[in-house]
Amino acid sequence: MVGEYESLRRFGLPVLALLALMTLAGGGLASFSDQVAWAYRLWSTGTALVLVALLVEIVRSLARGQFGLDIIAGLSMGAALAFGEPLAGNIVALMYAGGQQLENFAEGRARREMTALLGRTARTAMRHAGSALEEVPIEVLAPGDRILIRRGEVVPVDGRLLAARADIDLSALTGESLPARFGQGDDIPSGGTSIGAVFDLEVSRTAAESTYAGIVRLVESAQASKAPMVRIADRFALWFLLFTVSIAGAAWWMTSDPLRALAVLVVATPCPLILAVPVAIISGMSRAASLGVLVKSGGAFETLARVRTAVLDKTGTMTSGKAGVVEIRTADGVEPDEVLRLAASLDQASNHVSAEALVQSAHERGMVLSYPSDIVEAPGSGIEGKVDGRRLAVGGSDFVRGRCLSGDPRDLGRDLPPGTAVVAVGIDGVVAGIILLSDRLRDDARAAIAAFRHAGIRRFVLASGDQADAVEATGALLGVDLARGALQPSEKVEVVIAERRDAPVMMIGDGVNDAPALAAADVGVAMGARGAAASSESADVVLLVDHLGRMPAALSIARRTRHIAFQSVAVGLGLSIVAMVAAALGYLPPVQGAVLQEVIDVAVILNALRALSVPTGEARAGEGLPSGGIGR
Structure with missing residues (x-):
């Protein structure tokens, strides 16, 4: 009625x-x-x-x-x-x-801007049925189904790319004008438009659970x-x-x-x-939505205009959320780039998180990796094998020291920055160096803090479940007023409540552990482009684009x-x-x-x-x- x-x-x-x-x-x-x-x-x-x-x-x-x-x-x-x-x-x-x-x-x-999202919702999809294709409603798609995405079509559900490559226009989701390129095995979110060749997608989530469906619910x-x-x-x-x-x-x-x-x-x-x-x-x-900042309600939008304090999560919000190479220390006469290239070449055979970080860092530096052989991996400790005819050992300090005749990784690991992980590298029985990994500050983190100050935020608090010394180090780099580490979700809520006594508070986070604090804040902001669904559901504002600079802009708006x-x-x-x-x-x-x-x-x-x-x-x-x- x-x-x-x-x-x-x-x-x-x-x-x-x-x-x-x-x-x-x-x-x-x-x-x-x-x-x-x-x-x-x-x-x-x-x-x-x-x-x-x-x-x-x-x-x-x-x-x-x-x-x-x-x-x-x-x-x-x-x-x-x-x-x-x-x-x-x-x-x-x-x-x-x-x-x-x-x-x-x-x-x-x-x-x-907001209704444009609703109008783009896909209704049907082309599903593989043996050697044939059948057009079915997206509601019947289930994880594991294989669907065909044609040029110009909106990706109907979240899925894993089965083709070698796909070019997707994500502007409707993120506001970014440049298309995104995905490789085989990458996860593709629903709601983007295919602008390249035809490709197959393996469904990973049902239509109701997919990224775009969640955004549509937020818009409504x-x-x-x-x-x-x-x-x-x-x-x-x-x-x-x-x-x-x-x-x-x-x-x-x-x-x-x-x-x-x-x-x-x-x-x-x-x-x-x-x-x-x-x-x-x-x-x-609507103006904020056009920048990729989706405010769930008019009440939240009005409250956003009164915010004076920002409580910020660290991992995945102010930092990249993934380990990256921050420093390479080597023995005398050893080139740092060669240590990274050899270690990354061997780590191509491992699925350990530090191995992925080494391989990604090597690719970012334009290195050409070699094919490893004679691989033996000790899960959780390290990996050894041959690269370009040289015998390598890559892993923890004890693992590498036990496989080398000379040198000790600990001699190179003094005065480490807080929150740093060490990957030791041994070449032909000699400790060649150590590679330091850390969760790096986002490229736009400092600029975002400056923009927040310009938009009227007077106080910044960094609140994280990470180690206290790592949080304090990050806080010092960002210039925040208070940095609190080793916090449980309930303790994050206490931090938010304490700050609310003095001024309206905006909490920005991306993980499941941030959801209670987001709900407790006057305005909770979820990093929806990379965060967990729980944080997006409990937040008042969802940042659809992975760019912190859009949030100060929304605050000004x-x-x-x-x-x-x-x-x-x-x-x-x-x-x-x-x-x-x-x-x-x-x-x-x-x-x-x-x-x-x-x-x-x-x-x-x-x-x-x-x-x-x-x-x-x-x-x-x-x-x-x-x-x-x-x-x-």
Whole structure:
């Protein structure tokens, strides 16, 4: 029933606005033709039609326990008919119906970025069935199914790439303009568009559990939300109604002229509160969504504008979340790059996390790796074998020392930075060096902190479950006010609650262990591009793009949006109150007052839409700034 009512309202408003316009114009033509009686009939008809629709809306709102500001518009139309001023009533009717239609148009424009996500949802997929293909609804796809993705199609579910390569446009998910390239075995998220050759995908998650489905649910939640400012406006309606009726009643009582009371009611219709706030909030949310920052509700968006403290997780949020080579220490006469190349070549045969880090670092440096042979691996300790005819041992210090005739990795491992892991390398029975691995600071971490400060964040707290010394070292590099390590999830919550006593708090995290703290913060922000589903579900904001610089930008957008909303309300109501006083004193007749109020309504809505056009420099705050990391 609710959906049917909303559809009826959406299609009925243009009809009402058109009827109000036609009766107003028709009555004007009749008046110019000296057909005054017909003019009054047409104006009265237009007023009555919109008034009936408005009364239905008011009754429905009261049944839901909502006391709205539309009551004043209903009073002014009813009074216009009662006092024989149908022209003023018809103008108010057009103002109301047209204003509601303008609000729908403005919200539709403001939601454009978010609704674009919903419109791109895939409905079917081409599934392999033996030697044939069958088109099936995506709801029936199960993990292990093999599907064909054609050029130009949206990837319907999360899956593992079976082809050698795939080029995917992820702009709808991340806002990044450049396509992403995936290799065989890589995980591809749903929602991206294939822009390269046809490829096969092995389904890893059902449609309901896939990345894009989760984003769509977040979008629908965001669109259905109502900001606290709007609820405050609704509660304020009673006081504004009493104020308006008092002014109108006083004008009538002091002058015995009912038209003065009518003029006051006509110019009192508080469209700045009815329209400006939701339009501004939705516009700002849409602008943030276009940058890859999805705010789940208008309430969260408004709260984001008041945040002054940021509690930051370390691993995966301020750091890359993966070990990387930060330093290579070698024995005399040994080249560091050669140690890395040989060790990475041997580690191609291992699936240990440190082996993956060595291979990735070697590839990043453009090294050509050799094929290893005679491989023997001791799980959890190390690996040995031959590369380019040389005997290698790679692993822990004890493992390598036990396979070398000379040298000790510990001699090279003094004064290690906090949180550093050591991979020792032995070549032909001699300890050649050690490779230091650490979770490196994100490339954009320092720039993001600077951008947050520029956006108004006054205090930074680094809270992590990692070792305390590693957290303190990272905190020193970032310049935070407080760094706390070795925290359990419950202790992270305590940190957030303690900070909330002084100022509104934003918590940014990406792991399952961050979910309780995200829920406890005034605004929880999940690194949705790389984080766990639990953190995204409990957060108020999801960062869809793996770029911290977008979050300070969203913060600036929220603050500017809130300023625009209050500005629209203050200016609009201020002008309305001035007009009410003028009407009460007899300087503003009902018809002119109705026209003036229409001008005020259009002005405040256009001002609210400015939230869509946040300056590019401000919206991209934090991007492209120089930043450093742990290591060389």
